Amino acid sequence: MTRWSVDALGTASPSSSGPGVVIVGASLSGLRAARSLREHGYHGPLRLIGDEADRPYDRPPLSKKVFSAPVLDDTSFELADHQAFPATWQLGVAAVRLDAQERHLTLSDGSVVDFETVVIATGARPRRLDTDPSMPEGVLTLRTRSDAVRLRSLMAPKRRLVIVGGGFIGSELASAAAEAGHDTTLVMRDAHALAPYGEAVGSLVSAMHHDAGVRVHSNRHVTGVTRGPSGTVSGLRTSRGWVPADVVVVAIGATPNTEWLAESGLVLDPGIRVDAQGRALGHDGRHLPHVLAVGDVASRPHPLVGDGSVSLPHWSNAVETGTAAGRLLATGRWSAASLPSFWSDIHGARIRSIGLPQLAHTHTVTERDPDKRRLVVEYRRGHSLVGALTVNRTSRLAALHQLVDHDLTTGQHLHEEIPDAHAGPTVHSPHRPHQGPEG
Numbered sequence: 439m440t441r442w443s444v445d446a447l448g449t450a451s452p453s454s455s456g457p458g459v460v461i462v463g464a465s466l467s468g469l470r471a472a473r474s475l476r477e478h479g480y481h482g483p484l485r486l487i488g489d490e491a492d493r494p495y496d497r498p499p500l501s502k503k504v505f506s507a508p509v510l511d512d513t514s515f516e517l518a519d520h521q522a523f524p525a526t527w528q529l530g531v532a533a534v535r536l537d538a539q540e541r542h543l544t545l546s547d548g549s550v551v552d553f554e555t556v557v558i559a560t561g562a563r564p565r566r567l568d569t570d571p572s573m574p575e576g577v578l579t580l581r582t583r584s585d586a587v588r589l590r591s592l593m594a595p596k597r598r599l600v601i602v603g604g605g606f607i608g609s610e611l612a613s614a615a616a617e618a619g620h621d622t623t624l625v626m627r628d629a630h631a632l633a634p635y636g637e638a639v640g641s642l643v644s645a646m647h648h649d650a651g652v653r654v655h656s657n658r659h660v661t662g663v664t665r666g667p668s669g670t671v672s673g674l675r676t677s678r679g680w681v682p683a684d685v686v687v688v689a690i691g692a693t694p695n696t697e698w699l700a701e702s703g704l705v706l707d708p709g710i711r712v713d714a715q716g717r718a719l720g721h722d723g724r725h726l727p728h729v730l731a732v733g734d735v736a737s738r739p740h741p742l743v744g745d746g747s748v749s750l751p752h753w754s755n756a757v758e759t760g761t762a763a764g765r766l767l768a769t770g771r772w773s774a775a776s777l778p779s780f781w782s783d784i785h786g787a788r789i790r791s792i793g794l795p796q797l798a799h800t801h802t803v804t805e806r807d808p809d810k811r812r813l814v815v816e817y818r819r820g821h822s823l824v825g826a827l828t829v830n831r832t833s834r835l836a837a838l839h840q841l842v843d844h845d846l847t848t849g850q851h852l853h854e855e856i857p858d859a860h861a862g863p864t865v866h867s868p869h870r871p872h873q874g875p876e877g
């Protein structure tokens with residue numbers, strides 16, 4: 439597998455006597471950065487600042503186990519890493535301003551925190567419906583553990599759940615709700631779920647939804663929300679009629695948490711633009727050696743997108759970039775896997791993807807077995823394989839990984855024009871405006 443391993447010339451190594459490293463965002467990528475710093479021999483001051491009051495937890499189970507976890511409380515799905523290294527924790531407080539020149543942060547409680555190096559790991563938050571000036575009770579999003587606790591508490595028997603968005607989070611949640619016996623409806627703007635991955639993937643997932651009893655309303659735009667007599671949500675107005683609802687979850691993609699950096703001088707597009715080693719770029723085009731960004735909040739260069747940059751809002755990217763940033767600061771060397779990857783579980787089917795399928799012009803189904811719900815799809819740009827997706831066929835991934843990796847190193851795909859981006863990773867090309875994913 440191709441790995442980037444670059445000497446971090448110009449990267450500021452934190453000392454053991456100064457204010458040291460501050461990590462903003464105490465979740466998956468921030469924790470991995472902290473752990474990696476310690477594992478790679480950094481013994482200096484280390485502070486984690488997170489605006490969630492709870493100890494860090496893993497997000498993927500939120501959409502998959504929200505109804506099936508035996509208990510869902512403020513300890514569920516905890517990330518064990520937080521006990522694995524010495525650090526100062528400041529939870530329940532947000533960073534509201536970064537002064538990159540003077541090297542300090544202002545926090546929401548008014549305090550100021552100095553740093554030698556800051557690692558920004560503030561992730562993303564869900565997009566909301568913009569159809570109404572304010573949303574009634576019962577319209578939720580799903581990003582945090584408290585969102586999941588709230589959703590579970592609202593879903594009493596016979597209550598109708600409507601999910602907006604046929605992407606991964608919407609589909610996983612529909613799967614979890616149907617399994618729990620809830621009356622579940624999925625409203626989506628495309629003809630099929632997971633539409634950006636092509637008709638074969640979409641129709642298989644839509645069929646799984648139907649088989650599980652999920653009502654699927656495709657090709658619909660939500661135009662408004664209706665309220666019942668008590669003021670709580672009663673349904674959704676859509677381009678093709680009204681859909682009754684007692685609880686609505688909006689899963690239409692995410693936006694990086696960068697507003698607090700508006701005056702920082704960092705390039706935001708809308709994620710924090712970083713160089714190949716995770717170092718933030720300033721408006722003069724030069725990297726800031728003492729400001730790194732990792733995980734969902736970063737928009738980074740990638741061999742698959744040539745001069746552009748890419749946001750990869752996936753678990754493995756958060757782990758890899760967080761780990762790489764810690765290593766870079768402790769040792770001066772960056773190393774991260776070159777191929778993006780993610781997984782999803784929908785109606786018991788394991789979906790795996792590698793590469794960047796959204797760069798493809800064409801896709802080919804190389805294996806299909808509807809009875810076993812198996813599928814292998816290859817995504818090509820010109821003659822180059824830029825991505826692959828498997829459903830219940832994880833065993834095929836190793837060979838596909840090698841092929842995508844080989845075509846990536848030839849750079850052939852870069853000579854083709856990049857098509858519009860769809861869901862999942864968001865590609866920022868210098869040639870066209872950013873378009874967001876559907877969650």
Ligand SMILES: Cc1cc2nc3c(=O)[nH]c(=O)nc-3n(C[C@H](O)[C@H](O)[C@H](O)COP(=O)(O)OP(=O)(O)OC[C@H]3O[C@@H](n4cnc5c(N)ncnc54)[C@H](O)[C@@H]3O)c2cc1C
Pocket residue numbers: 462463464465466467468487488489490496497498499500501531532533534559560561562580581582607695698732733734735750751752753754756779780781782783
């Ligand atoms: C419901 C759900 C299911 C998912 N399932 C999958 C899956 O199956 N497979 C997969 O590959 N990926 C999945 N993901 C994506 C994966 O969880 C994310 O890619 C990962 O959590 C990103 O980690 P992060 O640390 O970069 O950001 P986040 O997890 O978003 O953490 C950022 C943290 O920073 C905090 N923060 C924000 N602003 C500030 C501030 N100004 N000051 C201090 N703190 C701040 C946030 O509150 C948060 O705690 C899922 C995500 C969700 C929400």
